Amino acid sequence: QVQLVESGGGLVQAGGSLRLSCGFSGRTFSSYGMGWFRQAPGKEREFVMSISSSGRSTRYADSVKGRFTISRDNAKSTVYLQMNSLKFEDTAVYFCGADRALYVASTNAYEYDYWGQGTQVTVSS
Numbered sequence: 001q002v003q004l005v006e007s008g009g010g011l012v013q014a015g016g017s018l019r020l021s022c023g024f025s026g027r028t029f030s031s032y033g034m035g036w037f038r039q040a041p042g043k044e045r046e047f048v049m050s051i052s053s054s055g056r057s058t059r060y061a062d063s064v065k066g067r068f069t070i071s072r073d074n075a076k077s078t079v080y081l082q083m084n085s086l087k088f089e090d091t092a093v094y095f096c097g098a099d100r101a102l103y104v105a106s107t108n109a110y111e112y113d114y115w116g117q118g119t120q121v122t123v124s125s
Contacts, residue, residue: 004115024077033098036049052102
């Protein structure tokens with residue numbers, strides 16, 4: 001059984017940075033595409049960024065273009081989300097997901113097989 005554990009969330013001022021981490025265990029990390037999604041109060045879960053199992057392909061939401069970066073370290077079974085120039089509207093619970101499809105960086109939450117418990121990111125304006 002795959003387990004995902006997010007960390008790195010917190011309170012930051014607008015314009016600041018945070019780096020989220022998601023540790024993966026239970027299966028072979030390099031066989032899974034990974035994605036970051038977020039959910040604000042009263043809103044549906046939305047796609048943020050994703051990275052394929054090999055790391056060669058990444059996808060991003062327009063709202064984070066040029067500000068967020070996704071990366072993975074297959075040796076450490078960890079995926080990262082570097083968030084720069086944070087805005088108030090980035091405030092949400094951030095979830096990482098694992099997708100068994102090889103070589104795909106899916107943007108659809110329903111294609112992910114496993115989820116972490118989420119980490120809160122709060123950006124003060």
